[in-house]
Amino acid sequence: MTSDxxxxxxxxxxxxxxxxxxxxxxxxxxxxxxxxxxxxxxxxPTAEFSLLELGxxxxxxxxxxxxxxxxxxxxxxRVVIFLGRTHLYEGHPVDAVVHGMRTAVxxxxxxxxxxxAAGGIKAGLSVGQPVLISDHLNLTGRSPLTGPEPPPGYGxxxxxxxxxxxPRLRALARQADPSLDEGVYAAxxxxxYETPAEIRMLRAAGADLxxxxxxxxxxxxxxLGAEVLAISLVTNLAAGLDHTGLNHAEVVEAGRNAxxxxxxxxxxILPRVLPASEAAASEAAASEAASSDPAQPGHPPTGxxxxxxxxxxxxxx
Ligand code: 8IG
Numbered sequence: 001m002t003s004d005x006x007x008x009x010x011x012x013x014x015x016x017x018x019x020x021x022x023x024x025x026x027x028x029x030x031x032x033x034x035x036x037x038x039x040x041x042x043x044x045p046t047a048e049f050s051l052l053e054l055g056x057x058x059x060x061x062x063x064x065x066x067x068x069x070x071x072x073x074x075x076x077x078r079v080v081i082f083l084g085r086t087h088l089y090e091g092h093p094v095d096a097v098v099h100g101m102r103t104a105v106x107x108x109x110x111x112x113x114x115x116x117a118a119g120g121i122k123a124g125l126s127v128g129q130p131v132l133i134s135d136h137l138n139l140t141g142r143s144p145l146t147g148p149e150p151p152p153g154y155g156x157x158x159x160x161x162x163x164x165x166x167p168r169l170r171a172l173a174r175q176a177d178p179s180l181d182e183g184v185y186a187a188x189x190x191x192x193y194e195t196p197a198e199i200r201m202l203r204a205a206g207a208d209l210x211x212x213x214x215x216x217x218x219x220x221x222x223x224l225g226a227e228v229l230a231i232s233l234v235t236n237l238a239a240g241l242d243h244t245g246l247n248h249a250e251v252v253e254a255g256r257n258a259x260x261x262x263x264x265x266x267x268x269i270l271p272r273v274l275p276a277s278e279a280a281a282s283e284a285a286a287s288e289a290a291s292s293d294p295a296q297p298g299h300p301p302t303g304x305x306x307x308x309x310x311x312x313x314x315x316x317x
Contacts, residue, residue, distance in 0.1 A: 005095045009102030012054040016107050020047040020071035024108030025080045027273050032116035034233045034255025039083055041263020045070035058086045058096040075271025089191035089212055098144040098220035105224040111273045112221040114214050114230040117251045119238035122183050122208035128258045132170050132182035133230035136215045137207055140189045144220040159223045169229035176268035183208025187215030196240025210238050233258055
């Protein structure tokens, strides 16, 4: 990546502030295949706009991925929801795949919630089941941090991924739904599905789930100091594990059938994702903004600086 990718994200974050009317956002959610039906369960957005209006986003090529974004207040958490994502398999560069992450962090987001549809590998997983991602195998052969060191103020490209998927946020999700299972997500470049031999290899390598997204976004978000929660919806059993072929229609149908559960889950998690100190600050900022001249927002459009509680440098502008 080049420093251009970071300045493009700052420009998109400034557009997000303008289009949403919100000087900053606290958390971002990416709704993957099968999760679109959960969006409406999260409430009425205060603004809705096309990702293309933000600039820097690729035109999506996948059915079921509408290129819209919404801004909502969920509890005290100001959330931006991306209804769809950019995949490597569409032929887009890695910078395009992670542009939403860099935009979200530049807009103030400290928490990123990534959702996807995935094939189930681990025995016992069934279609329609949400599974927390505990870790990943990045088998895309790519990294969002390839290239020279990021510009001054951003973290090193040699980013620590030992707690990529936040234990704190996974615990929070389990409080919302104690029955949630968790597993290791193998990210492949796609767009073809695996052969049965590849699935046997993945299982031997420790994969519980397999899909074509999420890992590169998680790396980019973590590099910027955000905390990442990722949830897969199992929409098929991986190749060779059942007798039906794999197709996109079953993904959409599994999502539709699970929509209420998925929406309920996200709706319970999102009001509680901010660490306690930040939740209090966000509340104070909201009441300050409400009581002040609307032309004078309480904090700057891409207001994010300083260090995260875990020592990771946070940087937006
Ligand atoms: I939905 O079985 C979904 N996405 N690679 N393999 C891969 N991606 C997927 C699968 C799957 N199911």
